[in-house]
Structure formats: C-alpha cells, structure tokens
Amino acid sequence: MPETSFSSVGIDFGGTSVKLGVCRAGELLCTDEPIPTADFHGPHALINEMAARVANLRVTFPDIAAIGVGVPGLVDFDRGFVHELTNVPGWKHVPLKTLLSDKSGLPVVVENDANAMAWAEFRYGAARGLRNVVALTLGTGIGGGLILNGQMYRGSQDSAGEIGQMSIDFDGVPGHYGNLGALEKYTGNLQIAQHAVEAYAQIGVHKDLSDCTPKAIAEAAAAGDEIARGVWGEIADWLGTALSSIAWLLNPDAFVIGGGVAQAGDLIFDPLKRKVQSMVSTVVWEHLKIVPARFSNEAGIIGNAALADELVPS
Numbered sequence: 001m002p003e004t005s006f007s008s009v010g011i012d013f014g015g016t017s018v019k020l021g022v023c024r025a026g027e028l029l030c031t032d033e034p035i036p037t038a039d040f041h042g043p044h045a046l047i048n049e050m051a052a053r054v055a056n057l058r059v060t061f062p063d064i065a066a067i068g069v070g071v072p073g074l075v076d077f078d079r080g081f082v083h084e085l086t087n088v089p090g091w092k093h094v095p096l097k098t099l100l101s102d103k104s105g106l107p108v109v110v111e112n113d114a115n116a117m118a119w120a121e122f123r124y125g126a127a128r129g130l131r132n133v134v135a136l137t138l139g140t141g142i143g144g145g146l147i148l149n150g151q152m153y154r155g156s157q158d159s160a161g162e163i164g165q166m167s168i169d170f171d172g173v174p175g176h177y178g179n180l181g182a183l184e185k186y187t188g189n190l191q192i193a194q195h196a197v198e199a200y201a202q203i204g205v206h207k208d209l210s211d212c213t214p215k216a217i218a219e220a221a222a223a224g225d226e227i228a229r230g231v232w233g234e235i236a237d238w239l240g241t242a243l244s245s246i247a248w249l250l251n252p253d254a255f256v257i258g259g260g261v262a263q264a265g266d267l268i269f270d271p272l273k274r275k276v277q278s279m280v281s282t283v284v285w286e287h288l289k290i291v292p293a294r295f296s297n298e299a300g301i302i303g304n305a306a307l308a309d310e311l312v313p314s
C-alpha cells in the first residue's frame with residue numbers, strides 16, 4: 001500500500017474517554033485532550049464535541065482529509081452504523097458515520113475498536129509485512145481482529161473476530177451471550193484477579209481483588225512468587241487452548257497480543273507458546289509467530305487513522 005501525503009484523524013472511543021490524534025502514514029503527530037465520555041449525555045452532544053475537536057485540529061493540520069472512529073461494540077461497517085455500545089448509555093442504533101461526516105465535512109469510517117488495533121499492527125506494527133494475522137486485545141474483556149490475505153475480515157454481519165466469546169470449556173462458566181466457557185470469563189482482568197485471590201486463599205493467604213491486578217500478579221511472579229507464576233501458567237493454558245483452535249482453523253502467520261495482560265511479557269508469552277506448540281502440528285507451528293503488540297494506548301488512534309486513509313483517493 002502506498003504511503004499517504006495527507007493526515008487523518010483517529011478517534012479511539014472508550015467508555016471512560018474519547019481520545020483523538022492526528023496521524024500521517026502511521027506516525028502519530030499529535031494527540032488532543034481526551035474527551036470524558038460521561039460528560040456528554042447522548043450521542044449527539046458527544047458527536048458535536050468530536051466534530052469541534054476535529055475542526056480545531058484542522059487549524060494546525062490543514063491537510064487532514066478523513067476521520068476514523070473505533071468503538072467498543074458491534075458496528076455495520078458499510079453504513080458506519082453503531083448497533084449498541086453496552087458500556088455507554090444512549091448509544092444504540094446510532095448512524096455515527098453520517099452524523100460525524102455531516103458535522104465535520106470530512107469522510108468518516110467507523111470500525112470496531114479491536115479491528116482498528118489489528119489494522120494498526122498489520123500496517124505499521126508487529127505484523128507489518130505479514131498476510132494472515134490474528135490480533136487480540138486482553139483487558140476487561142478480549143477483543144480480536146482478523147487480517148486474512150492482507151484484508152480485514154469482518155464476517156457476514158461485521159461481527160467476526162470476537163475471540164473472547166469462543167468456548168474453551170463446553171460445560172464451563174456462562175458467557176455474556178449464554179455461551180458456556182467463553183474465554184473472556186477466564187482471562188479478563190477481573191477474572192484473573194479473582195483466580196489469583198482463590199489461589200492465595202488455598203495456602204491461607206488473604207488478598208483482595210485490588211491486590212491481584214494483572215500488573216500486581218506480574219510483579220509478584222517476576223519476584224519469584226510461585227503462586228503468581230502458577231496463575232500466569234493457567235492463564236496461558238486457557239488462552240493457548242483458544243489460540244491453538246484458531247491456528248488450526250486459519251493457519252495465520254502470527255498472533256499479535258496487546259492490552260494490559262500482554263504487559264506481563266515472558267511470564268505469559270513463554271508458557272503460551274509452549275501450550276500452542278503442544279496442541280498443533282509442526283507444519284502449523286514452525287512458521288507461526290506469537291508476539292506482543294508494538295502499539296500500546298495509541299493503537300486505536302493509529303489504526304483508525306490508517307483505516308481513514310483508505311477513504312482518500314490516491
């Protein structure tokens with residue numbers, strides 16, 4: 001893909017804040033002050049604020065040519081229509097693309113936030129130069145994005161890549177949609193903390209959930225805490241079970257893993273690689289990469305801006 005000679009705005013829409021930045025060819029040129037999501041009641045007020053922020057950015061960057069918005073929910077990609085954001089009140093059946101384009105005067109693309117992260121890593125990050133990539137974000141839940149044959153794969157209803165909803169136990173914990181054994185019910189931030197609290201309790205050590213965040217468990221494991229290391233081993237088993245199934249189905253070049261859990265580094269990646277290797281053929285494994293994402297908090301901005309670049313004729 002040719003590099004761009006113009007800038008695009010990437011908007012990373014979250015339940016806590018909406019972050020905006022200006023990018024050119026994958027380089028983050030600037031970020032704006034985050035917009036507190038809860039300060040705006042209903043979609044129209046928040047969309048007005050987004051458009052106003054973009055207008056201000058265009059004063060400094062007059063070459064801004066398009067806008068990309070990533071949202072934490074299901075979208076109709078072609079229409080730029082948000083079906084529902086479960087963690088943001090009032091955002092249900094919102095024609096975001098049309099509304100923001102009308103107010104800003106720029107072309108707009110609307111994408112699922114995990115897909116935007118996947119696109120950032122594919123175009124400019126850890127998966128650059130590869131053709132078939134599965135990207136995961138590990139946090140409160142688990143999001144996923146699929147790049148197949150160099151193209152974003154969204155599925156028939158733009159709902160593909162929801163790896164967190166995959167079952168790792170047909171008789172396991174119920175998921176949000178009634179799907180038993182959903183992966184994110186084992187490896188989300190809260191579930192990791194709960195699992196750690198239970199593991200410590202088994203040896204008579206009392207800890208609160210606040211003591212057992214993924215960051216805290218990673219620090220404890222790095223310091224030689226065997227309980228913490230065991231927790232990461234089990235997380236790797238659960239996650240590796242899902243990834244091995246995906247590897248058999250899609251035979252990707254790489255899994256790119258981002259989000260807070262991935263910050264545990266070798267504590268999660270080493271046992272994860274061993275688990276996947278033990279569950280797939282050598283033919284599948286020998287060319288498979290399992291790598292941390294390059295981008296951190298800026299992944300959404302960069303990915304959405306990169307998607308917006310494609311709206312502008314070359």
